[in-house]
Structure formats: C-alpha cells, structure tokens
Amino acid sequence: MSLAPRAVLVHRTSEYEELLTRHGTYGQAEFFLSSRGRGIREVAERHHRVRRALADVAAAVPSQWRQARVERADLHRFLFAAEDVVVVVGQDGLVANAAKYLSGQPVIGIDTEPGRNPGVLVRHQPSVAAALLPAAASRGCAVEELTMVEAVTDDTQRLLALNEIYLGAPGHQTARYRIAAEAPDAAEAQASSGVLIGTGTGATGWLRSLWRQRESAPVLPSRADPRLVWFVREAWPSPVTGTSLVEGELSRSQRLRITVESDRLVAFGDGMEGDALDLTWGQSVSVGVADTALRLVV
Template sequence: MGRFQLLERRLLPNYQFGPTDIVVTIGQDGLVANTLKYLEGQPVIAINPDPGRWDGKLLPFEIGELQSAVTKTIAGKSACKTITFAEAKTNDGQRILAVNDLFVGPKSHTSARYLLSWNGREETQSSSGIIISTGFGSTGWFQSILAGALGVSGSESHPLKKGFAWHEQRLQFTVREPFPSLTTGTSLVFGAITLATPLKLESQMPENGVIFSDGIETDYLAFNSGTVVTISLAATQGQLIV
C-alpha cells in the first residue's frame, strides 16, 4: 500500500508527519488524543488491540479490520469525525494545542492569581486553576468538575451533563475553586469560548504558573507574571476515521 514507518509514542512530539500520511494508532484512547495533537488534519485510524480489556470509545476498529480501513481511507471512501482543538497562544509567541483539555494554573498545590477577560468583561481571580475543555474532552475531566458542582448545589441535571459534540465550534472554560475576597471575584467562572468570545488570561504569579494540555504536565508553557495567554479555537482540526 505504500511506505510504512513504525513510531514509538515517545517520539511523537518531534516526528515530522507528511501531509498525505495516514496514521494508525494501536493502543488505548489516550494514545489517540495524544497523536491527534501532533498532526495537521491527517486521518487517524484507531485500532483497539485488546477489545476484551478496553472499551475503547475512540477505538472503532480491531486489528483484523485494518487493511479494509486503510484501503477505504486511501480511496477517500471512509467516514470520519472532525474534532475541534483548543489553542493557547502567549504574548511571547509560544503555542500549545489541546485535543481534550487545557489547564492554566499553578504547578503545585497553591493558588493561581490572574486577570481573566472574556465576553467584554474582566475580573481578577484567585483559584486552583482553569480547565478549558473541547467537545472531544467534554465527557472526561469536564464531567468530574460538573459532577462536583452539581453535588454542591444539590442539582441533578445540567445541559452539558453528557458533554457536547466533537465538531462544535466551541470550548468550555471552568474555574476551579474560585476564592472570593476583597480583591478577587467569582462572577466569571463558567462560560463558552467561541470564535467571537476568546478567553484571555494575564498571570499575576511570580513563579510556578503553567499551561499544559491533555494531562501531560511535563510538556508545558510557563505562565508567570507578564505572560498573557489567549485561548481560542484552533485552526487545526483532527480527523478520526470511523
């Protein structure tokens, strides 16, 4: 069918994928999300190597279906799902993408301080950080935060309790444990990021501020005093063959 390159997961961040490549992942759901982040829209065929052990919500194929899936993809006859990514850009030119979630906050168990600007409003806040979720990630970390909020408020339902669609042109931000004080507020703790309403954060932390994506804490951008980050929908999108 063409040239074949076996790639170990640890080499993903530095591998140069070609524009016409077809990428096959063999592993659990987390591998799919981590791989999509390093692509520029190339199709991904996700293989579940052990259906008896893993549910594999993001793994629609078994190994015996690989040849058929690749053949259809080459011929342009495969169905695919589009996945919206989140993008964080800093004022010094750094950039990071997220397939599931972005985290902005403290590196350790301390409070983050920052100025939050969104939808024409701004507020100085102190919290344990901000989670920005994509539709792809809206059934993961986002749901645990939502479940906690519903439990505290005594509610049983929420419009986003089942997440939102992978392809939706939106992200959802949630402020974790916002602290009200004389100098910090809690009125902007939950909202949708769209093309018209990006989220901007200006760090007020002298040290230990970070921005990382998809739970990979070792691959991060520094978010310390003087850093301004804008979080928006990424131009890059993922393509998962189904």
C-alpha cells in the same frame, strides 16, 4: 511524482516493558508485583496482545507504502508529514496524545483490548486495518472531525489539545491571574487551583467531573460541536480577587483571555505535563476553538 503514503504507527510502552526496565528481569518484576498483591501473568498477557495487534497492523500496511513507528514519549519530536496516515494502536487516550501534533492527517484508532477500552476514539479491530488504510488515504474517506482547543500566548507560542487545556500553577498550587471571557476591560483578578477549558471529546473525562459539581453549568458539547466549555477550579474571594467568572462556554468566534499574575504558571493539554507552555508574570494567553480538527476515520 507524489510520495507514496506513509503509515505512522503510534504506540506506547506497556506496563510490562516498564516493569522489566525498572527491575531488570522477569523474576524481579514478578516478585515486585506479588509483594503488592498482583500477578505478572495478566500484565504479560496484555503486553503480548498489544504487540500482536501492532504486528498485525504493520503487516496490513500496503507494500508500496512507507512505514514508521513512534512511541508516545517521542511524539513531541517526531515530524509528521502531510501524506501520513496515522494509526494509533492502543487506548483512547493515546489518540488524544497524538492529536496535538497533527495538522489534518487522517487517524485510525485500533483497539488492542476490546472491552477494556471505552473505544470512543479507538473504534476498530486490527483485522480491519488492511481495508481501512487504503480508504484513509483516499479523498473520499469518511471521517469524523473532532473539535480541538488551542492556547496561544502573546509571544505566539501555541498549544493544541483534543480533550482539554489546563492552565495553572505547577504542582496545582495557587494560581493568580486575570481572566476575561469577553471584553478585556471586564477582566477579574482571581486566585484558584487553575482553569480547565475543554471540548466535547473531553466532556467524558476531567471536564465532566467539574461539570457535575456545578448546578448552573453550561450544557456539555458533543465531540464535533465547535464549542468549548470552561471552569475555574476552586476560586476563592479576597479583597483583591473575585469569583464571578468561574464557568462559561466559548463559540468558535469567542476567546478566553488569561493574564498571568504569578511568577510562573503552565498550560498543558490532555494531561501531558511534560510538554507544557511556561508562562511568566504579565504574559497573556488566549484560549479558544482551534482551526485544526482531529480527522478520525470512521
């Protein structure tokens, strides 16, 4: 007999909760904010809206289903199962944070603050959760498959991201490496502030800010486009480093290959620096379109 579906509710600690943890009491948190020209009432109201949305979604889970909750900081140690329906309750960025730990499970994005969030990935209100959950568990569920990017090291470590992968030095200092967009023998030694490789979903954020600075940049992909674009940040020439390979695009069959020539570089996805790959001298990384896509319930 197959297991009943499990609804996994993904959320994150609110600013209000972080303030209480840091300062101990409501009054001390209020004093801290007022000393910086802010009030605690708006922060508390936002916290209560999110908590109400989380409670409404939890109440909408079918009674025969199992249920679990995971906070953003614990995603890297939470074990998702094949029968899970993942419900992200929060901001668009929280969907990206969860995506890297999934392997094809359907994802429902619940917008807790309509009008404040762009709503690109959290497209639904808490009131429709009761209808969406059974639909998401069915075979005919309508989903949008969003392209993801992966980095694979020569010792088989793998990193997934929905928006972008950054490869560079910790602290964003000078990174030294060799980069090849096609044949390995066409690699160029570079010194730069790092390399950013992103998807169509990431094309509305960090990736777009780099794209706008380039006159000859490739066309940015759409969210479901199985294509990536990449940019080198602030490469500079020297007798031993070049600047000819600073941007490009990758189809599903193409890979960007980077060989580390620094004592230590890191690769992390979607801004989660705490969950990064550590890369040492001589280690190589291959970056391209991931076989896994985010299945976002529409």
